[in-house]
Amino acid sequence: MTGALSGMAFVLSSPSALPQASNAEDASGQQAFNNACRTCHIMREGDNRLGPNLHKVIGRKAGSLPEYAFSSAMKEAGFVWDEEKLDRFIANPEEVVPGNNMKPYGGLSSSEDRKKIIAFLAQAR
Known part of the structure; x- marks a missing residue:
């Protein structure tokens, strides 16, 4: 009986590893976003700060959020x-959109952090 119970515990614990990994990736993306972007941006729809909200930014036309005054x-x-x-853009905003208002932000050199941020932004699709 003990072997069956430990086998059952193994089976029950194995699937939980995937959601935990996903949660860790989500937390990692949010942390990267917080470190690099949150000073000016937020993910909440309709909540613009110094920069526009980034809710569903992927698929949105650049400079088109109606309630924000873009350059x-x-x-x-x-x-x-x-x-x-x-x-x-996250790597070098001025190269992608010369004359943008992202200053003094000059870009994020870490491709790993950019990947995490983009994955975090993509969750809002």
């Missing part, structure tokens, strides 16, 4: 945010 450079950027564009 003319961002309004005229002419693209839709996707993961590749976000990666390039």
Whole structure:
């Protein structure tokens, strides 16, 4: 009986490893977002700060959030945010949209942190 119980405990504990890993990845992405972005941005829809909210930013036309006063450079950027564009922008905003209002933020060099942030932003789709 003890073997059956320990086997059952193993089976019951194994699936929980996946949600914990996912939670760890979520926490890691949120931490990277908090460290690099949260000074100016938030994920809550309709809650703009110094920067626009980033709720459902992936798939949104750059500079198009109606309740935020974007720079003319961002309004005229002419693209839709996707993961590749976000990666390039987070790395070097001025290179992607010259004349944007992200200063003094100059970019995030860590590709790993950018990947975590983009995964965190993608959760809001």
